[in-house]
Amino acid sequence: MSSQINYVFAGDIGGTNMRAALADRSGTLIERGVCQTEPELGLPQAEENLRALFEEVASGVPRDEVGGVVISSAGPIDPDSGIYVHPPNLPGWHDMTMKPGLATSLNLQVTIGHDATLGALAESRYGVGKGAQHLVYVTLSTGVGGGVIANGQMVTGAHGHAGEIGHLLVRPGGQSCNVGCDGCLEGISSGGGIARAATIAMSAGRASSMSDMTGGDIEAVSAQIVFEAAANGDPLGREIVESVIDAVATGFADILNTLDPEYLVVGGAVTGGLQPYWNDLKALVEDKALPHFKGSVPLYVSPLGDDVSLVGAATHAFDLADSRSG
Ligand SMILES: [Zn+2]
Known part of the structure; x- marks a missing residue:
């Protein structure tokens, strides 16, 4: 498989809403979706809803041109394993992760990032500090x-x-x-x-x-x-x-x-x-x-407003995908 990577997935998990976006190489979020997190229904249900949201935003592009997933999440969360550590805004998710499940169901590498750090990355590439x-x-x-x-x-x-x-x-x-x-x-x-x-x-x-x-x-x-x-x-x-x-x-x-x-x-x-x-x-x-x-x-x-961590997640996803493909 040597398709060119033209798109990535960017996700954002908060206590109230989950957002998913398909981004292109210009840093533009070309398709986006949002749904309620409903943490009380449990992490597996939220994982399934987020997966469906990613599939939905990617429905208009060739699937093999999507290069990876970066998600910023409310925490605390271990960035390597994606395991939550008593997250105050995601009750019931302690000691659980959706990272391996999403990687399997989307058949893509999934990376968890820190929202404000991804925000900083977005600002340094596309914001006032370009x-x-x-x-x-x-x-x-x-x-x-x-x-x-x-x-x-x-x-x-x-x-x-x-x-x-x-x-x-x-x-x-x-x-x-x-x-x-x-x-x-x-x-x-x-x-x-x-x-x-x-x-x-x-x-x-x-x-x-x-x-x-x-x-x-x-x-x-x-x-x-x-x-x-x-x-x-x-x-x-x-x-x-x-x-x-x-x-x-x-x-x-x-x-x-x-x-x-x-x-x-x-x-x-x-x-x-x-x-x-x-x-x-x-x-x-x-x-x-x-x-x-x-x-x-x-x-x-x-200047990036509410989209800052999603744009940062997309930026990081392209960086990772490009480094994997050499
Ligand atoms: Zn303090």
């Missing part, structure tokens, strides 16, 4: 993740867990994340962390227009509501946003000082909320970073 050899991608979202490209290569670490930028301790003793580190970037500046800061303050009796915005249900405050309240001049909202900007700036300065990237690319829903404050954020990063970043803080918003 052609970059040194790039860091950070997603400020429900959680905070990060991926690193150094010397043009993905930095994976000894166990596939490199790039956990979300757990940089940016404010020791500050609000903690779900893992329990006190004052990490994720604890303070993730969507959940931002909402929690508001809920805690209001539970302690702090008055805020956010209470009216949620009909008095302070548990229902979201990061989006905090950003809206801040934009409308609510003192608590502004205070929280300032605290987030300070934490993010500290984390970004640490990243710049440690890795000296050409591009620090930021994506995720919280990044949208920070847009009106982007110049303030950039100035604060410049203040906190080493002097050689004066006037040249390489901070950018991701």
